[in-house]
Amino acid sequence: MPAETRQIAPIVEAELAQPVSPAVVAAAEEIRRRHGESVLACLFYGSCLRDGQDRDRVLDFYALVESYRAFHDRRFMAFLNAVVPPNVYYLEMPYEGRVVRAKYAVVSLDALARDATSAALVPTIWARMAQPCALPYARDREVRRQVSEALVSAIRTTAAQVLDLLPPEFSARDLWTRAFRESYRTEFRAERTGRSEVLHAAAVERYDRLAAAALPARAWPISSGSVSSGQVSSGQVSSGEAQSDDSPLFGHPAEARRRRKAERRWYRRRIAGRCLHVLRLIKNAYTFTDGLDYVLWKIETHSGIRTEPTPWQRRHPLLAAPRLAWRLYRKGAFR
DSSP, X not given: OOHHHHHHHHHHHHHHTSOOOHHHHHHHHHHHHHHGXXXXXXXXXXXXXXXXXXTTSEEEEEEXXXXXXXXXXXXXXXXXXXXXXXEEEEEEEEETTEEEEEEEEEEEHHHHHHHTSTTSSSSHHHHHHTSOEEEEEESSHHHHHHHHHHHHHHHHHHHHHHHTTSOSEEEHHHHHHHHHHHHHTTTTOOOOTTHHHHHHHTTHHHHHXXXXXXXXXXXXXXXXXXXXXXXXXXSOBOTTTOEEEOOOEEEXXXXXXXXXXXXXXXXXHHXXXXXXXXXXXXXXXXXXXXXXXXXXHHHHHHHOOXXXXXHHHHHOHHHHHHHHHHHXXXXXXXX
């Protein structure tokens, strides 16, 4: 095991083992009850994990499976899950006098391992799995080990793929906020400005520790903190990245050739990612009850832009989706 992996793995394993609320455990159990032995693990992530609040919120899970065919009753749904991943489902369940809501994306364990690397067409998995996750259910130690290894890989991939976009001197804050910002740009993401900074601020010490371990060998530490974020050796500051903080400071060669290649690579990811995102939105309107209303509610919570579907649009979400997407785009819901 590389030295970098040995440094990251304990952080990931401690996060996976962290206690979660009884409501989260109950939701994971309900996912297992619905789908039986096809579910190998339930990976919990997102805003409810970050702030520890689950009342009147929607919990986010990945349902990790061995086989899409074993998970889905219909071959067509298994096919869609493999071709335009992931399928996303929604559940509501009574729990201790209230309603617990959750959505879960279905991903095979093999796909998780593959898409946690730069071999993935888009950064959906590796950028998301670089953030904290908990594991309220895993079938056995081997499954837990595979999940942990995938998350370690996702963290290293995220750092490596954004490095060449950074100035010669950068902070850990620059690294992670730029990585999250670039990953959002690969989707028609309905996120408010500053979302990347919010993600970083939720676990600053964690991201500082991971930066030192996850960066490729061509980057090196300069200081342990109290730096001017985004400051380059010439005294210039990279636009959009300059902000005083206490993050550790790093350096790298910042070769123009590498930066151009990285920019082209991220441009291709944006094209592919946005196409896939539209396909997912259309597909996901059919994968759970009240799917169209859920998608519109989700967009509203992130962007503040509301649109009310007509009864016809609720009955025919696939036909309605392009017009609704265009209306929301014109209102500024997608950034």
